[in-house]
Amino acid sequence: MAAEFVIEGLKATIEGKEILKGINLQMKGGEIHAIMGPNGTGKSTLASALMGHPKYEVTEGTALLEGEDLLEMAVDERARAGLFLAMQYPSEISGVTNSDFLRSAINSRREEGKEISLIKFIRQMEAKMKELEMNPEFLHRYLNEGFSGGEKKRNEILQMMMLDPKIVILDEIDSGLDIDALKIVAEGVNAMRSPERGFLVITHYQRLLNYIKPDFVHVMMQGRIVKSGGPELAERLEAEGYEWVKEELGIEDETVGQEA
Amino acid sequence: MTTQTILPVDAARISELSQAGGEPVWLKDSRLKALELAAALELPKLEKTRLDRWNINNYGSHKAGASLASLAEAPSSVAALIAGQEEGSLVIQRNSGAVYTHLSPELAAQGVIFTDLATAAKEHGDLVQKHLHKAVLPDEHAIAALHAALWNGGVFLYVPKNVVIDTPLQAILLTDDAEATFVPHILIVADTNSSVTYVDNYVSDKTESGLHNGAVEVFVGAGAKVQYASVHQFGTDTTDITYRRAVVENDGTIEWIVGEMNYGDTASDTKSVLKGNGASSDAKVIAVGSGSQKLNYTTQAQHFGKNTPSDMITRAVMRESATSIINGVTKIEKGATRADGQQTEKVLMLSPKARGDANPILLIDEDDVTAGHAASVGQVNPEQIYYLMSRGISRHDAEKLIIYGFLAPVVSQIPLEGLRNQLQTLVERKLGQ
Numbered sequence: 001m002a003a004e005f006v007i008e009g010l011k012a013t014i015e016g017k018e019i020l021k022g023i024n025l026q027m028k029g030g031e032i033h034a035i036m037g038p039n040g041t042g043k044s045t046l047a048s049a050l051m052g053h054p055k056y057e058v059t060e061g062t063a064l065l066e067g068e069d070l071l072e073m074a075v076d077e078r079a080r081a082g083l084f085l086a087m088q089y090p091s092e093i094s095g096v097t098n099s100d101f102l103r104s105a106i107n108s109r110r111e112e113g114k115e116i117s118l119i120k121f122i123r124q125m126e127a128k129m130k131e132l133e134m135n136p137e138f139l140h141r142y143l144n145e146g147f148s149g150g151e152k153k154r155n156e157i158l159q160m161m162m163l164d165p166k167i168v169i170l171d172e173i174d175s176g177l178d179i180d181a182l183k184i185v186a187e188g189v190n191a192m193r194s195p196e197r198g199f200l201v202i203t204h205y206q207r208l209l210n211y212i213k214p215d216f217v218h219v220m221m222q223g224r225i226v227k228s229g230g231p232e233l234a235e236r237l238e239a240e241g242y243e244w245v246k247e248e249l250g251i252e253d254e255t256v257g258q259e260a
Numbered sequence: 261m262t263t264q265t266i267l268p269v270d271a272a273r274i275s276e277l278s279q280a281g282g283e284p285v286w287l288k289d290s291r292l293k294a295l296e297l298a299a300a301l302e303l304p305k306l307e308k309t310r311l312d313r314w315n316i317n318n319y320g321s322h323k324a325g326a327s328l329a330s331l332a333e334a335p336s337s338v339a340a341l342i343a344g345q346e347e348g349s350l351v352i353q354r355n356s357g358a359v360y361t362h363l364s365p366e367l368a369a370q371g372v373i374f375t376d377l378a379t380a381a382k383e384h385g386d387l388v389q390k391h392l393h394k395a396v397l398p399d400e401h402a403i404a405a406l407h408a409a410l411w412n413g414g415v416f417l418y419v420p421k422n423v424v425i426d427t428p429l430q431a432i433l434l435t436d437d438a439e440a441t442f443v444p445h446i447l448i449v450a451d452t453n454s455s456v457t458y459v460d461n462y463v464s465d466k467t468e469s470g471l472h473n474g475a476v477e478v479f480v481g482a483g484a485k486v487q488y489a490s491v492h493q494f495g496t497d498t499t500d501i502t503y504r505r506a507v508v509e510n511d512g513t514i515e516w517i518v519g520e521m522n523y524g525d526t527a528s529d530t531k532s533v534l535k536g537n538g539a540s541s542d543a544k545v546i547a548v549g550s551g552s553q554k555l556n557y558t559t560q561a562q563h564f565g566k567n568t569p570s571d572m573i574t575r576a577v578m579r580e581s582a583t584s585i586i587n588g589v590t591k592i593e594k595g596a597t598r599a600d601g602q603q604t605e606k607v608l609m610l611s612p613k614a615r616g617d618a619n620p621i622l623l624i625d626e627d628d629v630t631a632g633h634a635a636s637v638g639q640v641n642p643e644q645i646y647y648l649m650s651r652g653i654s655r656h657d658a659e660k661l662i663i664y665g666f667l668a669p670v671v672s673q674i675p676l677e678g679l680r681n682q683l684q685t686l687v688e689r690k691l692g693q
Contacts, residue, residue, distance in 0.1 A: 051646075052646075052649075052650075053646055054646055074649070075646060075649035075650055076649040076650075076651075076653055076655065076658075078650075079649065079650055079651055079652035079653075080652045084650075085650055087647070087650075091641070091643050091644045091646075091647035091648075093644050093647070093648070093661070093662060093665055094665055094666070094669075095665025095667070096661045096664070096665035096668075100661070101648070101651070101653075101661065102651075104648075104653050105652050108651075108652040108653050108654060108657065142665070159651060163652065
């Protein structure tokens with residue numbers, strides 16, 4: 001069954017300050033949605049709130065993935081339900097190798113006694129790393145420790161490929177990537193496109209969308225989705241910037257929750 | 261403030277026990293002298309730890325265990341430790357005395373001595389007398405004095421000149437009778453250019469409070485190498501006070517691997533005295549504290565010889581309301597030119613009630629040296645937990661990964677695979693996983 005992901009009336013706060021002011025979004029498997037918008041408009045907060053980052057408190061709304069409300073679940077349950085967030089700033093964890101980490105993640109989706117065999121796991125991981133042009137030594141490196149910005153992003157995509165999620169959120173996956181790395185990452189994402197999987201691509205540059213073609217584009221301002229359209233919307237934003245959107249909607253300050 | 265040490269035993273009883281055990285006169289005299297010292301000495305002063313408030317007076321009385329005719333008769337509490345050891349060199353102490361000793365015939369043929377210390381004192385008196393209490397001195401404090409007065413069972417290992425032993429020799433020290441005095445003394449003498457690995461396990465199986473007052477003395481001869489691995493896994497009711505000390509001659513090497521996995525209050529002090537030129541020391545300590553344990557771990561390196569490197573690493577994980585004071589003392593004496601003393605202490609706290617203190621101390625009386633230290637105390641980073649959980653890993657498993665990751669740099673360096681796996685299992689058990 002194709003994944004259906006429905007966000008309704010999502011509000012979230014950080015340290016008591018409301019950043020998301022009622023997000024509504026519907027996605028189906030096979031679709032790629034892009035969320036665009038200037039800095040400080042709540043895009044990354046949306047990603048973090050959906051994943052369940054402890055800093056954010058969801059105050060209202062639901063996020064149903066195949067009818068189950070993710071917001072009622074712990075972070076790990078959301079992941080096992082099929083949500084994946086490629087993070088903008090992945091943590092570095094010393095002493096935990098990339099392979100041990102990913103194997104734990106895969107096994108967390110399997111029943112006890114049905115864990116993935118080491119040899120099968122290594123083969124899969126090596127194959128995916130090759131696709132992403134990652135050095136095989138990254139298998140045994142400590143998780144993200146000493147990785148460059150680009151290496152971290154590739155490692156996020158590697159995890160996505162290994163975990164086979166239903167809904168993927170890419171949070172500024174293009175930031176800090178040179179054009180070659182961007183292409184590799186985009187190829188990785190495109191290879192994962194399927195009728196069963198939906199993507200939510202968060203970016204403030206249209207550049208990424210040249211490589212990952214969205215079906216729908218949403219503009220976020222002031223903690224809300226203020227405008228939605230097709231791929232042509234992204235192109236217009238690239239050509240003309242965000243000012244026209246602000247003018248059209250009568251928005252002076254597009255940011256949210258920031259001190260004046 | 262002076263606290264009068266309450267002696268758990270009187271001179272008459274010590275003489276009586278010594279006589280009954282057939283001990284040489286020098287040993288009886290040594291015990292009596294130590295008892296006198298114990299009455300006059302104070303408890304050791306430990307950094308930020310009030311030892312006088314600990315349960316440290318349960319010495320009990322001497323109770324010899326019945327010898328085991330074979331390992332099959334060993335108590336179930338140590339069964340896992342002796343599995344497959346039928347052929348291996350092994351000493352088992354149960355409560356106040358040895359119940360099993362075995363030395364492989366090949367090693368015996370090479371002149372290796374491996375038996376309980378009480379037996380060695382009778383059969384190899386000169387060798388024992390020459391070294392006993394020469395590294396941990398009875399006049400240091402009341403605990404050391406009481407140890408010297410009361411020690412029982414124990415282990416004696418002598419490796420003759422140029423003898424290199426590949427297989428580890430093992431000992432198990434078990435207390436399962438709260439009434440019994442449990443004061444084992446480990447004495448290892450590695451003669452010139454010899455090499456040996458010794459592994460011991462300290463285990464308790466009882467529910468009343470008891471005390472382990474232990475001492476370890478290792479004499480590393482010129483060019484000799486001793487690898488000493490020790491795992492303490494006493495239960496909640498056993499207070500553990502252990503002094504380990506190695507004296508290392510020219511170009512000798514001591515390597516300590518210590519797993520502090522007790523469930524009760526623990527004070528340990530592991531010290532290498534680098535006496536000779538080129539002597540070296542490496543100490544790795546991993547510890548897990550849980551419940552309401554009070555813990556004080558000290559590692560020390562004292563450099564007298566020239567060109568002496570020392571390295572000490574302690575990594576400790578504290579959960580629930582365990583409190584730990586972790587001290588590292590590097591002392592470089594005048595004349596120890598080109599000494600190099602390094603130390604690292606790291607504490608990871610898993611709960612808001614857990615406490616950890618890391619105190620790196622460098623005392624340097626010589627200019628031509630290198631020394632360094634690093635210390636850190638911190639909580640598990642919630643961002644890291646979130647990151648791992650966001651991949652489907654449960655909170656429990658995420659914490660486990662982070663904790664093992666924290667211990668990994670030490671655990672992965674442990675050269676004995678069996679010991680590495682054992683420690684891994686003990687860590688898991690202590691973390692309630």
